[in-house]
Amino acid sequence: MPELPEVETTRRGIAPHLEGRTVKGVVVRERRLRWPVPVGLDRTLRGQRVQGVERRGKYLLIRFASGTLIIHLGMSGSLRVLPAETPPQPHDHIDLCLADHCLRLRDPRRFGAVLWTRDDPREHKLIAHLGPEPLSDAFSADYLHQYASKRRVAIKSLLMDSKVVVGVGNIYANESLFMAGIHPQRTCNRISLARCERLVAAVKQVLAAAIEQGGTTLRDFQREDGKPGYFAQQLQVYGRGGAPCVACGRPLKETRIGQRSTVYCGRCQR
DNA sequence: AAATTCTCCTGAAGGC
DNA sequence: TGCCTTCAGGAGAATT
Incomplete structure (x- = not known):
């Protein structure tokens, strides 16, 4: 499941193969994604x-002179650069064809999206109201603390709210809260500035490390499976419910917050 | 306004 | 072995 590190890794992987190149054609085999893929993409993009x-x-965001292609990978989406004429596999929904290669979107669960806008994408409905990037200075302890003071949800829900900060999915919310020693259920307006400081630092550290590892595991973005290696590796809590806490050895607890699997240590996280 | 629940979908895993 | 059920999850939409 693509989290921000994998999306960033994908961006870095595909960018050199796309930038400055001309689109020869677009093939849409399945337009029933999260929203219908716009009709006429081939006509819109050919020659651009x-x-x-x-x-x-x-x-x-893939930018052209006449607009921007907006792509979200949802839960199961992947983008790969393949040699032209590579036969499509099941769930290979869209190809962006260049001279010698094609950018191919595969998305078995079809939670992803491909949209087109002629306007500034930063003003697009889906993007305009997003919170700051987690690795930017705008995502600071002061910012989080101030935002949290106005809300009463569990801190984990706040972290995963894209209006608060983008890119922190379920896995990294679990990991960051463990690293910061904060209980995921804790009401967000009852967390001190000092603890927000720890949490913001944890989010940045976890995401930065994952991007670094995504870079190694996904460097060969043409490979067939694209399974992110950083998942299984350094996860301290996610997927480890009942297993011993790496810090204190007590069994990790598992619950659900907002329909999402939540794992934490009842002793280390308060 | 804020909080909560619903919804889309398929593959994997578990039960019998 | 095979069929059935359950579950996972991003995030906008709908509902409370």
Whole structure:
């Protein structure tokens, strides 16, 4: 499941193969994604040159002179650069064809999205109201503390709210809260500035480390499976309910917050 | 306004 | 072995 580190790794992987290249054609085999894939993408993009590949939160932005292709990978989406004429496999929904290669979107669960906007993508409905990037200075302890003071949800829910900060999915919310020693159920307006400081630092550290590892595990973005290696590796709590806490050895507890699997240590996290 | 629940979908895992 | 059920999850939409 693509979290921000994997989306960023994908961006870095595909950008050199796209930027400055001209689209030869677009093939849409399945347009029933989260929202219908716009009709006429082939006509819109054929002959257009890619000006840049950017990211905002978990949205990838492929910029052209006449507009921007907005791509979200949802839960099961992946983008790979393949040699032209590579036969499509099941769930390979869209190809962006270049001279010698194609950018191919695969998304078995179809929670992803491919949209087109002619306007500034930063003003797009889905993007305009997003919170700050987690690795930017705008995501600070002061910012989080102030935002948290106005709300009464569990801190984990706050972290995963894209209006508060983008890119912190379920896995990294669990990991960050463990690292910061904060109980995921704790009401967000009852966390001190000092503890917000720890939490913000933890989020940045976890995401930065994952991007670094995503870079190694996904460097060969043409490979068939694209399974992120950093998942299984250094996870301290996610997926480890009942297993011993790496810090104190007590069994990790598992519960649900907002329909999401939540794992924590009842002793280390308060 | 804020908080909570619902919804989309398929593959994996578990039960019998 | 095979069929059935359950579950996971991003995040906007709908509901409370």
